[in-house]
Amino acid sequence: MGKDYSICVGAVGFGGGVWHSPDGGDSWNRIRDPFPLGSQVRGMAVYPDNPNRILAGSDHGIYRSEDSGATWEKLWSPMEGMPIWSIAIDPQDTNTIFVGIKPAALFRSKDGGQSWSKLSVQMAQECHIGPPMVTMLMVDPQDSRTVWAGVEVDGVYRSLDGGDTWTHVEGGVHPDIHGMAISPGEPRRVLASTPREIYATTDMGESWQSVVTTDKFVLPYSRGVAFKSDDPNVIFSAVGDTAIGSIGAIQRSQDGGATWETRPLPVEPNSNIWKHRHPRRRPRFRPRLQLAGRGLQQQRRR
Structure with a gap:
């Protein structure tokens, strides 16, 4: 019996593109049109x-699906030929979309993707790994004027005016940002995941404190980080053996990061887990932890 949700996976490497499962992972097909090989x-x-509506960013531009990932259309954008690494949608005004690229730069649309502007934020263009990339974008769900960007490798940027102006916030956080998360409820707590450590700020990035070093985890290389959508004390951390990696795991803390445990997964991942999230509870829907080696979104069908 088919499951009542769809899964979309963004892929890199040979073939790439988007893979879609209409039945919770029981069967899969690669979306070929309009994604170039x-x-x-x-x-x-x-x-x-609208959980049936998805945006996907590639090195060929930005795409949108209206049917949980079964079909896609390409949107015009100035990001053509620029590798897109992150997308964020304003939860209070979903016509406002932010896109982060490599080399590190930010774009914004205020009309649902019909037109775009490059934001005036000066990010590093070279680092020891080559061109930096915007690995994470977040719009605060309680205050959409607050937007966060995490850059690998150039640290954390913050806007307090909806993306018009930006501040490079340092305050002790490692500059190699892999993932970020905003806690639900009060007090506001922002997490930043780096290769060997997770940091937290409670003062809008002015200062950062270490939450945990990953030598306490079952695998040492930290990627994504997420809060449980209805409990700020529950944190999930995605880890792997190395930057590319051949194995992954999920760590969970139920006390705000003081102690951690490894959670069992249905199968053993064959890569570092890059991204994951815990969806908000909605009527008729059961929240599920969502995992990705290279970018995954799980959707509920109508």
């Missing part, structure tokens, strides 16, 4: 007001 899809985002 070899499209590297790293950024995906679900519309907060």
